[in-house]
Every structure is written in structure tokens, then in C-alpha cells.
Amino acid sequence: MNHRHHPFFRLAMKTLVMLLCAGLLPLVHTGAPAQAAPVVGNQIRPLQINNQYVLFPGKLAPYIQEGKLMVPVRAFAGALGAQLTYDAATKSSTISLLGESVGKLRAGQATAVTRDGSTIALGVSPQLQDGVLFAPMNPILTGLKKLKWENMFNVLRRHVLIVQGRSDTVLPQAKSWQSVTPFGDVPGEHQNPFYPTLLTQSTDGKGFRLSLSVLNDSGFVIPKGASSLEFVAVNSQGQAVVRQLPGPSQATPKAGALSFTINVPTAPDYVIFNSRIK
Structure with a gap:
């Protein structure tokens, strides 16, 4: 007997099709496991701290709110080399940085205290975005007093936001990495010829993949094999x-x-990016 032509078989198949179409039964496939969709952070006005590009990946990427550059408070403090404390009450x-502090940064509160x-x-109240506290950068740097910043244009007429210490003040941000990296103000080298435009972050279950898009900002053709790159990915610890x-x-x-x-x-809080031409 051909079971496919049995009335009960035909009824069962019709019911199964109806359930699948209605979405009441899951579809099963045996392909490779799905990869997590990349989280994209558009690096508007990338920062330069101690002459090094600093980028914030994924959901930590800065954004503009009412004309203010909003930065992730914890990651931004780490990139400066500052101490961040949280008051649960x-x-x-x-x-806190170099004897100065900006406190009472709280979501929805448009003031802070030095x-x-x-x-x-x-100007703009700090905001919680996907569990991350963002606050406007400029008043924080103003409150820290020993810092200054300026918005400059590079060769490509793209923004670069430069953060540095006033007078002879040196920010502690890069000190712990300088001893293990060859990058610095080396005579005869062209520093940072590549300008970062986009940083994406995705995970494959084993770690995190960071992809950085850049433009040649040197103003000339860079010969093959003449440049080198450095990434320093710093996590929340x-x-x-x-x-x-x-x-x-x-x-x-x-x-x-x-x-x-x-x-x-591990997922980085921020990424330092350097490039050079010998």
C-alpha cells in the first residue's frame, strides 16, 4: 500500500504545511551556524590623543546629539588615562585626571560638578545607550582644566579632534603601551598617513574581529611595502x-x-591606531 495516498497521510501533510506557513513550527537547516551581525561605529571626528588615533568600536562609537559630540564615559576616561568612579547612591x-575631576555625571542630568x-x-544631558553612559565631550574636558582640544582638518579636509595637555602637561594615556611598541616621534618617519573612517566589530564565538577602513591622508602615493601599522585594543580591565x-x-x-x-x-573599550611610513 502506498502510504502517500492514504487519507490520513494526506491530512497530516496538509496540516504540517499549514503550521509551517503560519510560523508555528521552526524551520531546521543543517548549514553552518549563523554569524552575529557586525556592529558598526562610524568614527565621526576621530580623536587624536598623544598624537595617536583613538577609536571606540561597536556600541561605544561616539555620536552627535544637538551639535555635541557624545563620548562613552567609561571608555573615554580610559583612553585619557583618567580614573572613573561610580557612586551607586x-x-x-x-x-578624575591630573588632580582635577568632573563628577555627578548622570543620565538625564544636564549639569556636572568640578x-x-x-x-x-x-548643554546636553548624558544618555544611556544600550547600557553605555554617553556624555558631551567638550564640557568634560573643560572641567578637567589641564586639557585642551581643537578641531582640525587633515589633508583630505576631514575632521580630526586633537586632545592634549595644556602647557607641558603630558596625558598618561599612552605611557603603558609605549614601552612595548615601536611607534613614536621617530626622525625620518611620516606619522599616521592613514586616516580612520569606519570601525566594525563582530564576534565568531571565539573572540572579536575588528575591521578598520582608512584613507591615505599623506598627500602622496605611498610605495608598496613602505608602511606599517599598529593596533592596541584595550578592554574594560x-x-x-x-x-x-x-x-x-x-x-x-x-x-x-x-x-x-x-x-x-576580548571586546575592547577603545582601540589605538597608529601608522607610519619609513
């Missing part, structure tokens, strides 16, 4: 993973676009 954070008790108008890569194996034209990928074991 007031649900507020304090950033070390001497002065009140700062933030302050632990750093250093990745050094050779530059492109082909000549890079002026304003030419490139992308580079590295793998790191």
Missing part, C-alpha cells in the same frame, strides 16, 4: 592586545581607501 560617575565644587552646564601589521603590499594612491582586520580575544 546617586547613580553618577566621576572622571573638584572645587563649581557647577558645569553640559585596562588589558591591552598589541597587533602590528605590515602595510599594503601594493602602492596606495592619494586618498586611496583600504581596510585592515585583526582578531582580539
